[in-house]
Amino acid sequence: MSVRVYVPRDSAALSVGAEGVARAIASEASARGLDITLVRNGSRGMFWLEPLVEVETSRGRIAYGPVSREAIAGLFDAGFLEGKSHALCLGPTEEIPYLKRQERLTFARCGIVDPLSLTDYIAHGGYRGLKQALTLEPQAIVDTVKNSGLRGRGGAGFPTGIKWKTVLGAQSDQKYICCNADEGDSGTYADRMIMEGDPFVLIEGMTIAAIAVGATQGYIYCRSEYPHAFRTMQRAIAIAYENGYLGANLAASGQRFDLEVRLGAGAYICGEETSMLESLEGRRGQIRPKPPLPALEGLFGKPTVVNNVISLATVPIILDKGAEYYRDFGMGKSRGTLTIQLAGNIKHGGLVETAFGITLHDAIYTFGGGTATGRPLRAVQVGGPLGAYFPDTFLDTPLDYEAFAARKGMLGHGGIVVFDDTVDLARQARFAMEFCAIESCGKCTPCRVGSTRGVEVIDRIIANQNRTQNLRLLDDLCELMTDGSLCALGGLIPLPVLSAIRHFPEDFDKRADFDKPAPVSPDLLTAPSQETSPWP
């Protein structure tokens, strides 16, 4: 009987040689006359173990990792096709504590199924949410999502059901569902993982949204930095059409929904919903003032649901298992699960989906295993480039929207970037302003001009020129940007800047050292990497 062997095609796995590993396994098997079926799954999200190879056995799936091309012959010799032991054997995948401790709802299938097999998708509970939705009135679908407590996972945390309700109530000959897959924040990759690892769940979520609000056309706006995710979504959409899950009379329901994936063009601002709509319409991605809300006047001026990938990909399980099932996870006003993304200087970086409420400390140490360099942790930035820098004394903060807001931080999408003690927070604050200057859409003055002035002021502070006055000036500038910017880019960039000053004042009190090379942990240049494995 053919043995199923799984080698991820997730971008992160590919980035450490998964393609070469897959090819080596195929050729080694054929050289040995062994019958295997190679499945290119998504990633389980344990990236320090990638390429993570799994073999299906009578004891379930057995994991090996990180596997290099050079290790393949040895794995065959050791009998890995029967799940036998080997230095790289990690035991049954589901028993790996990192995975076992998680509560995977949105990511239930990611890394398990063949992303482009509709049969696999349906066998693992796919399209049950849509089936349930088709038995309900639109209002009841919206109520289910509302009652689940699902909040937008793109960063702002706005209740998804409320958005849908507005679009449902709007009268129009045409409505749209737009999925924001412009995941530009550093430290985040959950959207990419879903698109590469379980694309049908996003298609199903968007289809349910369409049926709920009466939309017939959808667009996924995928950033151009994700070419693999873009191609996987394109292929998944084509497969869904071929099998009657998109287009006219989808799933024999008499309803119509057409879906297309579009490519962004490297503008961070297009992750802001109105910029994204402008971009989809073929214009510069400049933000629109709100109101009017996109829910009433969105794409091409029509009522539009704009949701993040994870929000939409969570809808199917809510419809399938019910609002209460989902709402029972979490704490306070943060219901359900959060897809934590451990990133940066972290030993065990990866995706951790678990109920809201675990602390930063748990996420970074229990799951993440501390810093990659082994040096002391000094700062964490949560919520992307617009999120605050927290010192290690804040690691007791629970991952909850309100708890972060109370400490002048932002949970956002749950991306956590860890820095060791070589970080210079003055440089990070300067970078925040520089990034804002590069990515500002230019529509409003506080952001367009303020960001450049911000870089200059921080440079003067670092150079010790009138430090006290310049710190006051920076504070004033940040207040102006917070209050006066039209969108979250200019409005929130003061968050990393001010938090860096507040929690790490000592870093702003040094002589100019900007001509010196960036501080790098000495351990980094020798950190374990794939140097011995020339992947291509």
Added chain:
Amino acid sequence: MQAWDADRAQARIRELEHLPGALLPILHALQDEFGYIHPAATQMIAGALNLAHAEVHGVISFYHDFRHAAPGRHVLKICRAESCQSMGCDALIQHIERRLSVKLGETTPDQSLTIQQVFCLGNCALSPAVMLDGEPYGRVSPSVADFLIDNARRAQ
């Protein structure tokens, strides 16, 4: 990538002009085909979509992706965002710039390689990350970068 060909460009524009909001798909198609947006394309697109020349130019110049001139045979995008900073991307960039004697945004004199900054490749658990001709690489130490660069420059 092939050399600029006005007829070919016109054909690509015609394939896509019917799409709602066709401008970005058209620009991507042209850049995929020729590696950059040829100045002559602006007028062709403006005509096809009934837009002002300035409007098309404004869109091309707004987005970081679209180029006005042909890049090197290979394009290396290096992430400069926070996660990669925490794992030493600034030192990596310095290393690459020194080795190639070009700065971010520039092309080597032999036209073999263009290096560009990018803000996040979504590979933040394996920082520092780069992308070479659309293929991702993670945990890129200076020696891994050298390996990738040498390989790419040798290849055509």
